[in-house]
């Protein structure tokens with residue numbers, strides 16, 4: 002089976018990990034700090050906090066921005082469930098903003114309309130989480146304008162998007178947001194097996210996040226409520242979790258980060274070739290950004306559901322039967338049973354419904370063989386012309 006995505010691990014990665022296993026620190030130690038430093042420099046943010054998953058990074062970010070009971074977070078329904086669950090972890094509520102079919106991202110117009118209505122009803126969001134779907138940045142500059150008007154915070158869910166650019170700058174630099182969040186799950190652009198990162202330019206948010214990932218414990222005297230009892234002393238000054246990344250993971254992350262640019266280049270080459278090979282087929286290929294770079298975590302096409310043409314389901318089944326690990330990203334979050342009785346109306350999200358009924362993710366990863374890629378398109382051609 003050709004998977005839709007997979008990691009690439011080379012001998013340098015393996016040697017870096019072995020080096021840590023032979024060293025004094027296994028869990029969070031100097032290598033995590035070094036990974037954070039390199040990561041912050043890579044994306045052009047002042048601070049980075051490493052954690053054990055992208056999901057933890059989202060939870061930590063919401064908590065660091067003060068989201069709690071009675072709070073409200075809005076995100077895109079076309080995302081992994083973690084983009085919404087982070088609000089529920091904090092005891093807050095979630096609502097969704099419909100997407101734009103051209104970008105697969107949260108629609109800024111839909112957001113503006115929903116904010117206008119929400120203001121009249123007297124319940125505005127505390128946080129909006131735009132998701133950079135497939136690695137293509139949302140229009141965060143426009144979202145920031147709305148944030149200034151309606152006073153909400155922005156967490157960019159950049160789990161797909163490390164290595165991408167927005168308006169000529171790296172995604173994650175937080176120029177238009179409070180925090181950006183990344184995932185290092187093996188299908189993502191770079192991996193630490195499991196792992197995540199949050200970047201920010203705000204020193205206070207940074208401190209809040211560092212406390213949160215380590216039980217709310219500090220060893221910094223300046224943060225303590227009284228003089229230390231002695232050299233052993235630490236204080237728990239908030240409620241946090243154990244969300245630490247290990248030095249083993251960080252070593253893998255540092256090694257992978259060195260190949261980030263190559264990875265994004267290869268993914269873009271694969272996307273370009275798909276665009277070319279799919280030309281003329283009854284499918285919509287991903288639109289391209291003018292002043293940005295997608296990291297192409299996913300290559301999602303939309304099947305045109307014209308009369309007489311095979312359905313998305315038929316195409317999906319046929320590709321799977323022929324050893325192609327196509328996938329569907331994502332089932333709208335409000336359709337999940339856990340979310341279903343929270344009062345969402347699918348009629349409020351017509352574009353997400355349309356997207357979900359026609360999307361297919363084709364295989365894309367740096368080591369995807371060109372012949373395999375041509376085979377994917379050949380099989381797709383056969384089924385749409387059947």
Ligand SMILES: *Cc1c(COP(=O)(O)O)cnc(C)c1O
Pocket residue numbers: 054055056057080081083084132158160161183184185186195196197
């Ligand atoms: C992968 C992903 C997450 C969660 O990251 P994990 O590291 O798997 O916890 C969150 N949001 C999006 C959009 C993702 O793709």
